[in-house]
Amino acid sequence: AQKITQTQPGMFVQEKEAVTLDCTYDTSDPSYGLFWYKQPSSGEMIFLIYQGSYDQQNATEGRYSLNFQKARKSANLVISASQLGDSAMYFCAMRERTSYDKVIFGPGTSLSVIP
Amino acid sequence: NAGVTQTPKFRVLKTGQSMTLLCAQDMNHEYMYWYRQDPGMGLRLIHYSVGEGTTAKGEVPDGYNVSRLKKQNFLLGLESAAPSQTSVYFCASSYGAGGDASGETQYFGPGTRLLVL
Numbered sequence: 176a177q178k179i180t181q182t183q184p185g186m187f188v189q190e191k192e193a194v195t196l197d198c199t200y201d202t203s204d205p206s207y208g209l210f211w212y213k214q215p216s217s218g219e220m221i222f223l224i225y226q227g228s229y230d231q232q233n234a235t236e237g238r239y240s241l242n243f244q245k246a247r248k249s250a251n252l253v254i255s256a257s258q259l260g261d262s263a264m265y266f267c268a269m270r271e272r273t274s275y276d277k278v279i280f281g282p283g284t285s286l287s288v289i290p
Numbered sequence: 291n292a293g294v295t296q297t298p299k300f301r302v303l304k305t306g307q308s309m310t311l312l313c314a315q316d317m318n319h320e321y322m323y324w325y326r327q328d329p330g331m332g333l334r335l336i337h338y339s340v341g342e343g344t345t346a347k348g349e350v351p352d353g354y355n356v357s358r359l360k361k362q363n364f365l366l367g368l369e370s371a372a373p374s375q376t377s378v379y380f381c382a383s384s385y386g387a388g389g390d391a392s393g394e395t396q397y398f399g400p401g402t403r404l405l406v407l
Contacts, residue, residue: 179332208390208394210394218400219398220333220380220382220396220398222395222396225390225391225394225395227391266333268333270394277335277338278323278396280332280333280335281332282331282332283332
């Protein structure tokens with residue numbers, strides 16, 4: 176069964192607008208971490224933001240914020256004030272701590288920022 | 291401080307040939323991972339290691355072997371390459387413990403493009 180679902184294969188957003196990239200996950204482990212990574216066309220994987228399952232507040236890192244809804248098992252990435260350099264693939268990932276030590280990635284969402 | 295490095299950057303193999311991909315990290319991380327990335331599939335975990343001398347299977351381990359003889363190095367081997375193993379291979383490392391961003395965040399190498407003919 177797929178553990179990480181990203182239902183938006185491709186997204187477009189106008190420059191300077193905000194955009195939300197969806198991520199839902201499936202786990203029975205009460206302790207886990209959630210991640211978002213960015214992969215520009217150059218290919219490197221860039222860490223953006225982290226949310227722990229016990230964190231009370233939603234994570235924020237500059238223009239990135241994570242909308243964590245634990246009961247719905249969703250961890251959506253919000254990018255505010257989009258820039259042309261935000262055009263990239265975005266991957267959601269999860270680490271189940273007590274059952275496994277491995278990190279599983281979703282299929283990704285391609286974001287294109289339009290001038 | 292080089293972070294995570296991968297060798298080679300690009301390789302072409304013929305079906306049946308063998309090769310080893312090398313991953314090295316200088317951050318004293320305990321955990322290391324090998325992923326493959328195929329179009330539309332995201333990253334899939336091949337094998338991982340939670341410490342020197344230990345390895346474990348990920349989602350797609352068949353056709354690959356790994357070794358972690360030194361803490362800083364994680365080797366991925368293909369004993370008999372097949373065209374289905376054409377992919378981009380990423381290595382990553384993390385501290386592993388801590389239950390927070392500093393402990394769990396993975397740092398990735400630049401990737402190795404492998405083409406099997």
